[in-house]
Amino acid sequence: xxxRLYRPRPATVQTGVDGTPVRVGRAQVExxxxxxxxxxxxxxxxxxxxxxxxxxxxxxxNVVVFxxxxxxxxxxxxxx
Amino acid sequence: xxxxxxxxxxxxxxxxxxxxxxxxxxxxxDRAQVVGEVSxxxxxxxIHPGMRVGEALARCPGLLLVPPxxxxxxxxxxxxxxxxxxxxxxxxxxAPGEAYFDAAALRRMYGGNVEGVLARARRAVPAPSRWGVAxxxxxxxxxxxxxRPGRGAKAVPPxxxxxxxxxxxxxxxxxxxxxxxxxxxxxLGIRALGELARLDASDLADRFGRQGLRARExxxxxxxxxxxxxxxxxLSEEIELPEAGSGLQLLRALxxxxxxxxxxxxxxxxxxxxxxxxxxxxxxxxWRRDVPLRQAHSSRERLRLALxxxxxxxxxPIERLSLTVVAxxxxxxxxxxxxxxxEQERRNRLAEALRQTRxxxxxxxxxxxxxxxxxxxxxxxxxxLTPFGE
Numbered sequence: 381x382x383x384r385l386y387r388p389r390p391a392t393v394q395t396g397v398d399g400t401p402v403r404v405g406r407a408q409v410e411x412x413x414x415x416x417x418x419x420x421x422x423x424x425x426x427x428x429x430x431x432x433x434x435x436x437x438x439x440x441x442n443v444v445v446f447x448x449x450x451x452x453x454x455x456x457x458x459x460x
Numbered sequence: 461x462x463x464x465x466x467x468x469x470x471x472x473x474x475x476x477x478x479x480x481x482x483x484x485x486x487x488x489x490d491r492a493q494v495v496g497e498v499s500x501x502x503x504x505x506x507i508h509p510g511m512r513v514g515e516a517l518a519r520c521p522g523l524l525l526v527p528p529x530x531x532x533x534x535x536x537x538x539x540x541x542x543x544x545x546x547x548x549x550x551x552x553x554x555a556p557g558e559a560y561f562d563a564a565a566l567r568r569m570y571g572g573n574v575e576g577v578l579a580r581a582r583r584a585v586p587a588p589s590r591w592g593v594a595x596x597x598x599x600x601x602x603x604x605x606x607x608r609p610g611r612g613a614k615a616v617p618p619x620x621x622x623x624x625x626x627x628x629x630x631x632x633x634x635x636x637x638x639x640x641x642x643x644x645x646x647x648l649g650i651r652a653l654g655e656l657a658r659l660d661a662s663d664l665a666d667r668f669g670r671q672g673l674r675a676r677e678x679x680x681x682x683x684x685x686x687x688x689x690x691x692x693x694x695l696s697e698e699i700e701l702p703e704a705g706s707g708l709q710l711l712r713a714l715x716x717x718x719x720x721x722x723x724x725x726x727x728x729x730x731x732x733x734x735x736x737x738x739x740x741x742x743x744x745x746x747w748r749r750d751v752p753l754r755q756a757h758s759s760r761e762r763l764r765l766a767l768x769x770x771x772x773x774x775x776x777p778i779e780r781l782s783l784t785v786v787a788x789x790x791x792x793x794x795x796x797x798x799x800x801x802x803e804q805e806r807r808n809r810l811a812e813a814l815r816q817t818r819x820x821x822x823x824x825x826x827x828x829x830x831x832x833x834x835x836x837x838x839x840x841x842x843x844x845l846t847p848f849g850e
Contacts, residue, residue: 385840385845386839386840386842420836420838421838457839459843
């Protein structure tokens with residue numbers, strides 16, 4: 381049985397007025413390290429449109445979260 | 461090196477006198493529903509080991525399915541190995557019914573030649589058997605297959621291994637090579653071991669990797685060194701259950717067996733690494749399960765926790781339960797070998813470790829990362845977790 385690595389996991393993210401995350405779960409975002417977009421498979425019926433953020437939390441942990449621009453849902457992901 | 465692939469004890473003629481009828485070994489209740497060994501009459505009707513039961517019965521509605529008796533088969537095979545060790549042979553057991561020993565090492569004890577050794581070995585082994593003598597394990601196996609049961613041994617002179625093996629089919633290669641490599645070789649038109657031996661090593665490595673090189677070595681009559689087992693290490697306890705045993709009664713019987721086994725002085729304080737649970741059903745037939753432990757230990761409670769779930773696999777009430785030590789933990793005084801183990805032996809050890817891990821923790825306990833689109837911008841497309849091959 382095979383399974384994918386780095387699968388996105390649903391995350392609870394609060395955003396500021398500019399749409400950047402200010403809180404991930406219960407943790408406060410300390411700083412925004414990087415931001416990028418992924419637009420892929422636009423030629424298929426299931427295009428991938430994501431806005432990624434690499435964040436440092438108040439605890440010192442680094443996390444990568446993205447907003448699925450199609451559904452508006454947030455996910456966290458490793459391997460980004 | 462000698463080989464003694466004896467007839468499988470499951471099918472000993474004393475038990476089944478009607479072997480001229482189409483007879484096949486039935487599958488165990490919770491295993492793959494395929495037939496085991498088959499009689500000559502069944503074979504003539506197109507039934508072969510590994511065929512699905514439904515298909516076998518469709519081909520031969522009168523096929524007699526004999527319930528397997530793994531406990532009795534294991535005891536009979538152990539008696540054969542013990543008999544060989546009784547004459548001083550350092551025996552390497554392979555598949556059930558197949559064992560190897562260095563006949564040359566015993567020459568001085570039995571007449572100064574290999575024939576004397578074989579004559580003594582044949583007297584020691586009561587079961588009908590076939591014998592082969594050759595310089596390598598695989599060649600000895602092929603020679604034994606060519607010998608007739610109850611007749612003299614087939615001997616391959618030193619240096620003639622490649623010539624002897626040349627006309628034999630590639631399907632003779634031992635597991636897992638025989639099952640995995642032989643069909644691909646046959647599709648490429650390579651049907652005989654001689655044709656395989658003539659191929660260039662680099663071509664085989666390109667197409668089949670390590671397995672191809674190993675098969676070529678075997679076809680040349682070369683094999684790894686023997687790894688004999690350490691004899692006299694079996695420790696077993698059993699208990700008769702006067703009324704059909706199940707549920708709580710079975711649990712108590714298991715606890716009693718564990719206590720008895722741990723109390724045996726022959727254990728000499730060693731921890732246990734692998735155990736075998738055996739049972740005899742009230743109706744007919746036997747059952748057994750090997751239980752490798754994640755860590756060698758001698759704690760009663762941990763042994764109980766490891767063995768208890770296996771009792772749930774019993775398909776029917778039983779009248780006898782047995783517990784056998786299959787392997788001990790390494791004694792403190794053990795030293796490592798001076799010689800560095802060769803590549804094949806290291807791979808065998810790794811494969812054994814994988815098998816034990818899977819047996820203890822499930823089939824998905826050992827996985828590998830397979831990169832499929834390592835440069836994809838979408839992380840979940842980059843890699844998969846897939847089962848780690850043997």
